[in-house]
Amino acid sequence: MAEQEKSSFVEQSLISVTVNGHFYEQQVPVRMLLSDFLRHELHLTGTHVGCEHGVCGCCTVLLNGEAVRSCLMFAVQANGMVLTTIEGMAGIHSELHPIQQAFQEKHGLQCGFCTPGIIMTVHAMLHEHPDPDEEEIRHELSGNLCRCTGYQHIVEAVKLAAERLREPYMEED
Numbered sequence: 001m002a003e004q005e006k007s008s009f010v011e012q013s014l015i016s017v018t019v020n021g022h023f024y025e026q027q028v029p030v031r032m033l034l035s036d037f038l039r040h041e042l043h044l045t046g047t048h049v050g051c052e053h054g055v056c057g058c059c060t061v062l063l064n065g066e067a068v069r070s071c072l073m074f075a076v077q078a079n080g081m082v083l084t085t086i087e088g089m090a091g092i093h094s095e096l097h098p099i100q101q102a103f104q105e106k107h108g109l110q111c112g113f114c115t116p117g118i119i120m121t122v123h124a125m126l127h128e129h130p131d132p133d134e135e136e137i138r139h140e141l142s143g144n145l146c147r148c149t150g151y152q153h154i155v156e157a158v159k160l161a162a163e164r165l166r167e168p169y170m171e172e173d
């Protein structure tokens with residue numbers, strides 16, 4: 001009996017995270033994946049889960065601005081950090097982020113399963129490299145698997161998004 005009680009005990013830990021501008025503080029099982037925390041505890045189901053072992057990139061989110069695979073982290077490892085998921089990309093009036101807008105215009109998605117992860121990867125990429133060439137774009141996207149598009153439209157969407165995101169800076173010159 002004592003052995004049974006011991007095996008059903010799930011160690012918990014208190015974490016605090018800021019996700020898409022909202023502060024959360026709650027107890028989580030120490031072995032809960034970050035992807036499961038986002039989807040099942042915060043109900044942010046825009047973060048998709050495909051392979052659950054770091055291959056497909058569907059679960060990519062921003063952690064302190066860097067693209068990470070949320071299926072490869074425990075929620076407790078995000079304690080004290082700032083996260084952005086696909087739900088945090090749209091503006092306050094629900095207008096699409098320029099990257100999302102470019103994907104829509106250039107038909108950068110079909111089924112959409114890979115799209116949230118790709119959008120987050122592109123967001124981090126364009127922050128680091130605002131003017132990537134096609135080779136760089138394809139290299140950066142190589143960690144995000146898409147079974148539908150053949151990538152060409154995704155690459156076109158990234159180019160358009162990069163151009164538009166650079167515009168404010170170009171106007172200042």
Ligand code: FES
Binds near residue numbers: 057059
């Ligand atoms: S679900 Fe995380 S990389 Fe595939």
Ligand code: FES
Binds near residue numbers: 108
């Ligand atoms: S749009 Fe279907 S997997 Fe990428």
